[in-house]
Amino acid sequence: MSGLLAFLGDHTIQNVVIGATLLGIVSGVLGSFAVLRQQSLLGDTLAHAALPGICLGFIIAGARQIESILAGAFVTAVLAALVMLALTRNSRLKTDAGLGIALSIFFAIGVVLLTYIQGTGNASQGGLDAFLFGQAAAILRSDLVIMGGITLLSLALVAGFWKEFKLVTFDPVFAATQGLPVALLETLLTVIVAFAVVIGLQMVGVVLMAAMVIAPAVAARQWSRRLEQMVVLAAVFGVVSGLVGALISATGRGLSTGPLVILAATVLVIVSILFAPQRGVIWEEIKRGRDRRELGDNQVLTTLQGLARHHDDPAYPVEQGMLDTYHGLATRRALTRLARRGLVHPVRHMPDEGPHWELTPAGHAAARQVLVDIDAGGR
Amino acid sequence: MTVPENLHEPSLAVHVEDLTVSYHGKPVLWDIDVDIPPGVMAAVVGPNGAGKSTLIKTILGLVKPTAGHITLHGAPYSSQRKRVGYVPQRSSVDWDFPTTALDIVTMGLYGRLGWFRRPGRAERERALWALGEVRMADLADRQISQLSGGQQQRVFLARALVQEADVYFLDEPMAGVDATTERTIVALLHKLRDAGKTVIVVHHDLQTVQDYFDWMIILNIRVLAQGPVGEINTIGNLHKAYGSQIALLDRVQQAAEPREPVAESAQ
Structure with missing residues (x-):
């Protein structure tokens, strides 16, 4: 217990916890919009494009000064977004190509600048490597103030423009007919993803930041029925994975934070994709199996009815082997299920023949209903 | 009736004059004039790539014309927005969006709500009324991803209904929907027309x-013919638009105009 208190009392640990929380909230909330707008890779481009800004900020300030580094990161990230938009709007390039081009150009410039700075032998350049894969333990209290401010600003924007962002995300064309400035709102949504990227630079680093935008949102989508739920849940998932990854990194032996955070988020994604109700793989598999059984039962039921009608005897006993032949598979289990529902019951016909089945009155009614439903078609 | 002098062709619900629209230098619509009087239910028909959707999108200001002008009840769309309802193609959005049918319908009111105002009880009731009109009241809280195609189409129609417009534009509302939905949609559109609204439908059938x-x-x-359906819906006019595809239309036209000589449709 005292060990835990000492752990939480540790200044570095506190910084890591707060930083991971801020990052989780912002990337979860903004990532939800990016994922729903099918712009998951936007985060990737913006994050990579932050690298030249980080280096320029460092060069201009002459030291690892957080304000100028984050400002530089934000500026080049937004610049890359604008390059991408200009490419796609003014040429026949598709969005994925535009994102890819912007990403590689800006990241290449960033790597050139980074190696240049390392070559100058500047004493404080050691800190810059941390921006590639993130290093939670390097976060200072003063950094957190800036990160907190950006978080509040992003959340205020999302809250203020909530219904506009929702409509632009779901149906931008209809939004335009309503008189909403769609291009402006979409640019704003893009810019605030850059905020998330800037906050994540120290925690996760430019290379893996995209996953932090995508993973919590994708996991949250699995459990949500409404956008409100998805956004809140994505924030929670973001915080959880941020905390898990950052704490392991801060207490371990200099492990990079970014990969650990992303691995934690990945676990959440896998669990969500498998187990979420309604949308999860396992749930769907169970439902498919149930549908298949129900379909088989209905087929056997209508066959029984058809044979009863053919023989002009509502209580016509049908031999199981005949049903097996007709359906090309064993019908015993379907018949057992139908018997349990009181729709058929086994009868003894001739001692030397196999089991026989006949429809009960409820079975006749159920078979008629099946045919009515088929006639009505899927609404 | 006095007409403000800044209105252009105010007696027409839709007035399109000398409109040309092009994509990448290729004309999609070439020098067309369209006039639709108020209170009619109009079908816009034509083969694939004829520019039907483009015409509607241009009227709604979603596509910039290369040349020409458009007025709705005498004024440009930008000042008539509140009088226009729009039902886009169902396939134009991702229905896996996490929300309910009711929420989508409420979106039709966002424009008039204005910035920073949240939809409240009045908007909710309005949306529920519209869902009732399309016979979807019992599915108000259903996830939109779990709706059938026909139900999705009706949600879109309800979203346009809450707009309480004078002119409605619908882009292929009957494409790929079940018979129940088609009947519901047609009945509702007739009701709108009978209430004096203008209904313009891109139609494929x-x-x-x-x-x-x-x-x-x-x-x-180009516009090959326009006017009352009884005068316009002839095999000659359709032949101009559909060309060699006309063979497929024979049966249709024989039903509609038994006296039309069949020779006209020879390949």
């Missing part, structure tokens, strides 16, 4: 034009 509509515009890059 030539067999039903005669039954559903009272106005018709045949389009294929």
Whole structure:
């Protein structure tokens, strides 16, 4: 217990916890919009494009000064977004190509600048490597103030423009007919993803930041029925994975934070994709199996009815082997299920023949209903 | 009736003059004039790539014209927005969006709500009323991803209904929907028309034009014919738009105009 208190009392640990929380909230909330707008890779481009800004900020300030580094990161990230938009709007390039081009150009410039700075032998350049894969333990209290401010600003924007962002995300064309400035709102949504990227630079680093935008949102989508739920849940998932990854990194032996955070988020994604109700793989598999059984039962039921009608005897006993032949598979289990529902019951016909089945009155009614439903078609 | 002098062709619900629209230098609509009087239900028909959707999108300011002008009840769309309802193609959005049918319908009111105002009880009731009109009241809280295609289409129609517009534009509302939905949609559109609204529908099914509509515009890059459906829906006019595809239309037209000589449709 005292060990835990000492752990939480540790200044570095506190910084890591707060930083991971801020990052989780912002990337979860903004990532939800990016994922729903099918712009998951936007985060990737913006994050990579932050690298030249980080280096320029460092060069201009002459030291690892957080304000100028984050400002530089934000500026080049937004610049890359604008390059991408200009490419796609003014040429026949598709969005994925535009994102890819912007990403590689800006990241290449960033790597050139980074190696240049390392070559100058500047004493404080050691800190810059941390921006590639993130290093939670390097976060200072003063950094957190800036990160907190950006978080509040992003959340205020999302809250203020909530219904506009929702409509632009779901149906931008209809939004335009309503008189909403769609291009402006979409640019704003893009810019605030850059905020998330800037906050994540120290925690996760430019290379893996995209996953932090995508993973919590994708996991949250699995459990949500409404956008409100998805956004809140994505924030929670973001915080959880941020905390898990950052704490392991801060207490371990200099492990990079970014990969650990992303691995934690990945676990959440896998669990969500498998187990979420309604949308999860396992749930769907169970439902498919149930549908298949129900379909088989209905087929056997209508066959029984058809044979009863053919023989002009509502209580016509049908031999199981005949049903097996007709359906090309064993019908015993379907018949057992139908018997349990009181729709058929086994009868003894001739001692030397196999089991026989006949429809009960409820079975006749159920078979008629099946045919009515088929006639009505899927609404 | 005095007419403000800044209005242009105010007696027409839709007035399109000398409109040309092009994509990448290729004309999609070429020098077209369209006039639709108020209170009609008009079908816009034409083969694939005829520019039907483009015409509607241009009227709604979603596509910039290369040349020409458009007025709705005498004024440009930008000042008539509140009088116009729009039902886009169902396939234009991702229905896996996490929300309910009711929420989508409420979106039709966002424009008039204005910035920073949240939809409240009045908007909710309005949306529920519209869902009732399309016979979807019991599915108000259903996830939109779990709706059938026909139900999704009706949600879109309800979203346009809450707009309480004078002119409605619908882009292929009957494409790929079940018979129940088609009947519901047609009945509702007739109700709107009978209430004096103008309803303009991009329509793909030539067999039903005669039954559903009272106005018709045949389009294929150019406007080939427009007017009351009884005068316009002839095999000659359709031949101009559909060309060699006309063989497929024979049966349709024989039903509609038994006296039309069949020789006309020879390949």
